Amino acid sequence: MTNPLVTIGLTAFDAEDTIERALTSALAQTWRPIEIIVVDDASKDKTRSVIDAIAARYDTIRVVSNTANSGVASARNQIINCAKGEFLVFFDDDDVSRPNRVERQLNRLIAYERDFARTAPVACHTAREQIYPDGSRRIEQTQGTREGREAPSGLAVARRILVGTSGRDGYGSSATCSQMARVDVYRMLGGFDPAFRRSGDTEFCVRLARAGGHFPGIAEPLVIQTMTRTVDKSLGGEKQYVLAILEKHRDLIENEELYRFSCEWTELKFR
Template sequence: MGCPLVSIIVPVYNAERFLNETLNSIKSQTYNNLEVLVINDSSSDNSVEIIEKFVKSDFRFRYFYNTTNQGVSHSTNVGLSQCKGEYITFHDHDDVMLPSKISSCVEILENNTELDGVITIAEYISEDGSPLGTKTALPDYITNNPFFVRAFERSYIPTWAMFMRRDIINKLEFDDNIKIGNQDADFFLRLLYRRPQLYYLSNPQNRFRQVSKSLSKKSTSTCEIYKKHNDVDIAKLYTQAGYSKVVIDYALAKANLWRENIESALNYIISAHERISEFDEEEKDNVYFIYATCLYLNQLFEPCLEILQKIEGKSFRAETLNNQGVCWAIFGDLTKARDYFESALSILPEYIDPKNNLFALNASESMPVRHFTKFPLRSVYKTI
């Protein structure tokens, strides 16, 4: 295996609390041929002192400074414009990189020249570093394009999980207009149009810190992200990946739901629902769920309830119960609504929507109960 240069891009803003641990975790990588581009987005705390300590003690660290606060997208673009590595990865200023991440990813790409990148997962930790669990993992495998194309329906890959060849992200920048939050989603969805071949590595390579005041908590709306992707482009992407019209209609329903084009979403999901026999059993539940959401948002409450009652899947049973409770509250049966909200909480005690709905019922019977969950909370990627 060769030792190509790897560029690690670290945007920083007021990160003094965790920054020393973060940069130490990068410095301690078992793979040595690195350049670490640290971009300080005009921090007002002591981040600069911490960064300068690493720059002075390790020639691999390079320091860049924004004279005014520009946002994480701009800072990341500074790193992309200045990096020299054959491989590029990104790292959040409060996370921890496990020691063998870079060596593991380099080995995979050096031994599989047809691949464009590696996708990793993370252990989740609290602010004090206590473990919170690991993101649901699939076995190691080389993805096919269709798998990641379906990110338009389900989720996206955060930038900290990407380890990419320079060629596949060449001239692909983050949107400077997205100052904080969801820049990952926008970047990844645009990356999909390049049809990357990616390897999914199921062993955690990062520790992702859940911070109460994290920038990711203040997101640019998903609606604004999805407005950049029109139906024609999405349909073309799915067609090239080999999907049938019924799957494309389902994907477009979800994309329009994200964009808050409710009438268009309903039209697409009706088309998908008419051919629901073409989906497997688990996928049927997803179609039913989105169909119910579209009906609810179009104020078609009775058919919405009928569809929700068809869902058998256990994977998002709590969401289904909450949404049935909302429908019963609209119909005026508050006792039945309360039963459904309490049942949802018995499955997911920290689930916020039924909590808010119960609060509304307890505060006043005239207070509207409208915390309807639009998407399944725990849908995960699966190969199709």
């Protein structure tokens, strides 16, 4: 049986110091066949030159160059629209993925679909190892890591994301940089909302959960993140978009008092 084609999607913006290692980790994946789509979102530094130098040596890499910065959500949507693969996995421009990441996630996703999901949409995430500027490290867990049982799914996941309600095996991050799903799932949901220049991964997962999506995960950290602080990653910017997610999905929050509490709690968290 022929292996399914997996698209590795990578967006880049002013990442001249990190994009080479991110692309190298994509090329080093054990799974074949792959295609790699890189969107340079109007970088002002030498990112495009670094990408072009690598792409010239590998016919598996396709490069899309934006003339104006569109934001990560729109750039990811370009990848979704261009993807030829049956499955799509996202890498970030400053992260490194372990060589077996794509293979592990694909096997987990396909097995979960067969055993539990039936026709429901599925997104598989992996834990991440985060490295901070002071050299400290932590593991960011993901949800749904208990194999052999049904993973968190549906409205329970959406409400946990929005208001923090408890759920079985339901805690942990669902960042896009650790995400894999079928291309058809991304297209069915209309991709990422371009209005969210931050926290678009969170908003996407709320919509996936509302569509009945399942969230199986992998406990081993297959993504290594170098943590940085940029304007887009500032706490003030993040608070703005968390509040926007609550407003967009307000109809799912059972009562006005809980909605107000969630907004006030968000304000406190980002002080």
